[in-house]
Amino acid sequence: MNILVPEKWLKSITKTEYDLSKIANLLTLRSSSVEYILDKEGDKVMDVEITVNRGDNLSILGIARELHAILSAEGENVTFNNPLNEIYTDELGTKDLLKINVTDTKLNPRFTALVLKDLKIGESPEYIKQRLKQVGIRPINNIVDITNYIMLETGQPMHSFDFDKIKNGIMTLRESKKGEYIITLDGQKRDLPENSIIIEDSEKIIDLCGIMGGLNSAIDENTKNIVLFTQIYEPLHIRKTSLALNHRTDAALRFEKGIDPSLAPRALLRGLKILKESTNFEVASKLYDLNSTTSENRKVALTYKKLELYANTKIEPKTTQNILAALGFKILENLEKQITVGVPSYRLSDVEIEEDLIEEVVRIYGYDKIGLILPPNYYDTDNFKPDNSIEKLVKYYLRDNGFNELITYSFVPKNQVDLDIAIKIDNPLGKDTEYMRTSHEPSLAAAISQNKDSVKVFELSNRYAKGSKELPTEELMLTALTNCTNHTNELKNKLTGIFKLLNIDDVEYKYPTNDTLVILINKSRVGELRIKDIYSYFELYFDLLVKNYREYPYVAPIVSFATIIEDLTIQTSLNSKAGEIIDSLGSLDKKIIKVEHKDDFVKSGKRALTLSFYYQDNTKNITDTEVQKLRNNLINFIENDLKYKVDRPS
Amino acid sequence: MEVESILQKLNQELLQASNPKQLEVIKLNYLGRSGIINDLAQKIKEIKPEQRSEFGKQLNLIKQEVTKILESHKIKDSENKLEIDNSIPDKMPSTGSLHPTTHAIFQIQDILSQIGFVRKRYREIDDDWHPFKALNMPDNHPARDEWETFFCENGKWVLTPHTSNGQIWEMENKKPPIKMLNITKTYRRQISPKHSPMFHQFEGLYVDKNVSIAHLKGTLDYFIKGFFGSNRETRIRPYHFKFTEPSFEVDITCDVCKGKGCKVCKAGWLEIGGAGMVHPNVLKNVGINSKVYNGFAFGFGVERPYMMKGDINIPDIRMFYTTKLDVLKNF
Numbered sequence: 009m010n011i012l013v014p015e016k017w018l019k020s021i022t023k024t025e026y027d028l029s030k031i032a033n034l035l036t037l038r039s040s041s042v043e044y045i046l047d048k049e050g051d052k053v054m055d056v057e058i059t060v061n062r063g064d065n066l067s068i069l070g071i072a073r074e075l076h077a078i079l080s081a082e083g084e085n086v087t088f089n090n091p092l093n094e095i096y097t098d099e100l101g102t103k104d105l106l107k108i109n110v111t112d113t114k115l116n117p118r119f120t121a122l123v124l125k126d127l128k129i130g131e132s133p134e135y136i137k138q139r140l141k142q143v144g145i146r147p148i149n150n151i152v153d154i155t156n157y158i159m160l161e162t163g164q165p166m167h168s169f170d171f172d173k174i175k176n177g178i179m180t181l182r183e184s185k186k187g188e189y190i191i192t193l194d195g196q197k198r199d200l201p202e203n204s205i206i207i208e209d210s211e212k213i214i215d216l217c218g219i220m221g222g223l224n225s226a227i228d229e230n231t232k233n234i235v236l237f238t239q240i241y242e243p244l245h246i247r248k249t250s251l252a253l254n255h256r257t258d259a260a261l262r263f264e265k266g267i268d269p270s271l272a273p274r275a276l277l278r279g280l281k282i283l284k285e286s287t288n289f290e291v292a293s294k295l296y297d298l299n300s301t302t303s304e305n306r307k308v309a310l311t312y313k314k315l316e317l318y319a320n321t322k323i324e325p326k327t328t329q330n331i332l333a334a335l336g337f338k339i340l341e342n343l344e345k346q347i348t349v350g351v352p353s354y355r356l357s358d359v360e361i362e363e364d365l366i367e368e369v370v371r372i373y374g375y376d377k378i379g380l381i382l383p384p385n386y387y388d389t390d391n392f393k394p395d396n397s398i399e400k401l402v403k404y405y406l407r408d409n410g411f412n413e414l415i416t417y418s419f420v421p422k423n424q425v426d427l428d429i430a431i432k433i434d435n436p437l438g439k440d441t442e443y444m445r446t447s448h449e450p451s452l453a454a455a456i457s458q459n460k461d462s463v464k465v466f467e468l469s470n471r472y473a474k475g476s477k478e479l480p481t482e483e484l485m486l487t488a489l490t491n492c493t494n495h496t497n498e499l500k501n502k503l504t505g506i507f508k509l510l511n512i513d514d515v516e517y518k519y520p521t522n523d524t525l526v527i528l529i530n531k532s533r534v535g536e537l538r539i540k541d542i543y544s545y546f547e548l549y550f551d552l553l554v555k556n557y558r559e560y561p562y563v564a565p566i567v568s569f570a571t572i573i574e575d576l577t578i579q580t581s582l583n584s585k586a587g588e589i590i591d592s593l594g595s596l597d598k599k600i601i602k603v604e605h606k607d608d609f610v611k612s613g614k615r616a617l618t619l620s621f622y623y624q625d626n627t628k629n630i631t632d633t634e635v636q637k638l639r640n641n642l643i644n645f646i647e648n649d650l651k652y653k654v655d656r657p658s
Numbered sequence: 659m660e661v662e663s664i665l666q667k668l669n670q671e672l673l674q675a676s677n678p679k680q681l682e683v684i685k686l687n688y689l690g691r692s693g694i695i696n697d698l699a700q701k702i703k704e705i706k707p708e709q710r711s712e713f714g715k716q717l718n719l720i721k722q723e724v725t726k727i728l729e730s731h732k733i734k735d736s737e738n739k740l741e742i743d744n745s746i747p748d749k750m751p752s753t754g755s756l757h758p759t760t761h762a763i764f765q766i767q768d769i770l771s772q773i774g775f776v777r778k779r780y781r782e783i784d785d786d787w788h789p790f791k792a793l794n795m796p797d798n799h800p801a802r803d804e805w806e807t808f809f810c811e812n813g814k815w816v817l818t819p820h821t822s823n824g825q826i827w828e829m830e831n832k833k834p835p836i837k838m839l840n841i842t843k844t845y846r847r848q849i850s851p852k853h854s855p856m857f858h859q860f861e862g863l864y865v866d867k868n869v870s871i872a873h874l875k876g877t878l879d880y881f882i883k884g885f886f887g888s889n890r891e892t893r894i895r896p897y898h899f900k901f902t903e904p905s906f907e908v909d910i911t912c913d914v915c916k917g918k919g920c921k922v923c924k925a926g927w928l929e930i931g932g933a934g935m936v937h938p939n940v941l942k943n944v945g946i947n948s949k950v951y952n953g954f955a956f957g958f959g960v961e962r963p964y965m966m967k968g969d970i971n972i973p974d975i976r977m978f979y980t981t982k983l984d985v986l987k988n989f
Contacts, residue, residue: 375895391776472782
């Protein structure tokens with residue numbers, strides 16, 4: 009959450025001549041990041057990003073306190089005027105005008121209120137209006153303005169009711185029930201989620217606590233008497249209601265981050281003091297302060313040794329103490345090796361342990377003053393795993409062979425998944441991204457219609473499935489798809505290339521159906537090649553590639569005897585399978601060392617399949633007679649066993 | 659023997675030959691297995707034995723002469739001979755492309771492995787423990803808001819919104835010292851030119867005895883200089899994450915204005931990612947004694963730093979995750 013900090017307002021608390029751009033830079037480096045400096049309503053205004061742990065910095069006071077600590081550590085002479093010391097000190101009333109009933113003090117640890125009578129609704133003083141405008145808030149009237157001003161200055165949200173609109177002065181604070189609603193100040197009817205914190209009088213709900221007041225109890229131009237109140241609410245309740253209503257008001261955002269439990273009465277009296285500048289009033293009631301906050305006296309110790317370890321430099325004990333003191337920590341015990349400090353009430357929500365104090369000291373000292381060193385190295389056998397180099401080998405290979413890598417969304421529409429195993433997203437961005445994908449095929453096939461030319465694409469990504477285990481399965485798949493001419497052969501060729509690259513030898517393809525080849529390595533399945541009408545694709549389990557990867561190739565003994573190569577053309581049918589024929593012929597004789605597919609010629613419903621045969625004897629040069637014998641065996645086998653005709657050499 | 663007439667005939671034929679194919683035919687006619695020279699040699703049987711030695715000599719002479727003439731003969735056909743032309747524009751070899759994210763990941767893993775952070779891939783779909791609870795984010799904590807999380811199967815699982823779940827997986831399975839680099843897909847409910855609902859992050863983790871902020875600063879600086887160039891500076895500034903204490907945001911100097919301040923950056927600095935010293939509660943959650951060990955962690959996006967490189971012209975992160983190759987094929 010960001011807040012706007014006008015220069016003059018800030019410097020009215022932390023008095024310094026320091027240049028604002030330098031202040032912005034120091035705040036960024038040592039505290040909260042200043043994102044921009046804007047010119048607004050006659051002043052320079054910083055836009056500051058406040059992290060969720062620093063609710064105390066959601067106020068001009070908080071930023072001023074940080075600035076004071078930073079400039080002091082820089083050796084600047086600065087004074088700090090805490091506005092909470094400038095409060096209403098006149099005597100308060102004694103009457104009991106409100107019947108307050110807090111049903112559960114856990115919901116509302118502190119309820120602080122005053123009834124003011126006989127005041128005049130009018131305009132705020134000029135500087136109040138100007139400061140509100142500088143931070144983007146429209147001045148409305150002196151009462152509403154005060155509540156906004158106090159919240160911005162101190163971080164304590166404040167609310168006002170028209171006292172005369174609260175029936176019988178009854179204020180009952182409770183959790184809302186099913187079916188209740190409120191019309192808030194902005195005129196919106198809001199159906200209340202169960203367990204929202206609300207206040208009701210004897211007949212109606214008058215406040216959606218911590219988020220926005222009710223219209224039925226709001227200040228208007230005729231208001232004479234008001235209830236001014238400052239509260240602390242249980243953060244989770246505020247957060248749940250605010251999220252459920254999608255109504256994230258400035259007050260709600262502050263309440264859910266936690267408010268300094270000591271702030272409520274002081275902020276209220278601070279408000280009174282400023283209100284006095286625009287109207288007279290009578291403090292008609294006593295000060296209601298129903299306080300069940302445990303003002304914890306939290307002590308945290310910091311050892312200098314650990315501080316030095318983190319900072320990698322020695323920060324003097326004196327410097328350390330000054331920094332902590334300037335941030336509001338109380339030095340409780342000061343020993344040679346460590347100090348113990350009391351955590352100020354406004355830091356109770358984020359300072360709990362020694363590391364928190366280390367952060368406080370080192371950031372104000374300056375992270376920029378810490379040097380650079382590299383951590384030592386050590387042995388970790390995990391580092392020798394080949395996964396990353398295999399990923400590179402395979403990706404570069406496919407790229408060098410004309411394939412384009414894609415990374416497509418993991419979430420896909422319902423019609424693209426296997427619904428038995430697909431994981432459904434509860435809060436998808438749309439219907440077309442509702443399920444985690446169970447296959448990459450649809451995503452990659454989309455590339456065909458998205459591009460003019462034929463495509464060769466691949467992706468290495470997970471696919472997801474519900475399983476029997478506590479967590480779903482994530483399988484890293486290498487998927488490649490193409491619609492180029494001879495798409496099936498192209499992909500098969502790339503598979504061969506990948507296996508060669510990874511020194512994987514024992515590869516087989518099984519043909520259970522006409523549109524699927526199952527790919528086996530050492531007889532176990534590593535993926536499939538699937539054939540569609542206009543494209544083909546393969547999917548390989550990346551883990552199994554890694555498992556079967558050999559770091560170096562199998563080097564066959566070099567045979568220096570001659571190899572004779574000859575071609576035979578076989579007349580087969582159109583549905584014949586060259587792979588099966590090659591497999592059976594290749595295993596006929598060990599002197600047939602290789603059979604390759606050379607050519608296909610289709611004519612008059614016949615397939616003329618030309619194969620190249622490599623003959624070699626690994627003990628001597630093969631003779632013509634032996635070649636003749638091998639050839640005859642082949643022809644016999646083809647004609648008698650496979651029942652195909654061989655074209656005789658003429 | 660008609661030596662002279664043979665050589666004369668040869669020279670005549672050669673004069674008429676205008677291309678290498680014809681030359682080859684002539685060669686065969688004279689020196690081939692059934693060429694003129696071999697034919698002559700067959701005739702030796704008809705020669706009287708006492709004259710055979712002389713015939714042999716003559717034959718050898720002819721063979722040598724013919725070979726010499728043929729070897730020295732060049733076809734004089736400058737008219738049809740193309741000179742070497744180096745000016746023909748080359749055709750682009752038919753290579754494909756790697757995804758820009760892959761280029762970035764390869765570079766990241768190469769730089770960081772040099773200092774012992776070797777890439778792993780931890781889960782994308784996770785339980786509540788690893789990406790949230792174990793990282794010191796209890797149920798309903800406002801810090802959970804920041805992650806714009808996708809939930810699955812009625813809240814049973816989440817799509818991890820950051821790579822920090824990898825810290826927990828790593829520390830649950832290993833004893834210190836630990837150095838880890840986790841690079842995976844991450845998911846957040848956001849979509850804009852700067853935000854894709856699916857993107858990648860990388861996470862570094864170092865747990866050992868006596869780890870200081872200086873170790874983190876050194877590691878970050880090493881990475882930034884390796885990735886962006888040795889002229890780039892790095893700074894850390896206070897930030898808040900539940901799983902680190904202290905926590906930092908990491909900035910690098912802007913390349914456009916060289917650190918002076920411009921429209922692209924904030925006062926000369928560009929925000930690049932988060933980092934911090936591992937929170938003692940996180941160590942406790944994975945059973946590591948935080949009195950003995952401490953550590954640092956950092957988590958950056960992958961795409962954004964890549965888009966911040968020099969003059970790579972990718973205006974919209976969503977261009978990374980299309981199937982249109984117009985942009986992607988360039989990488």
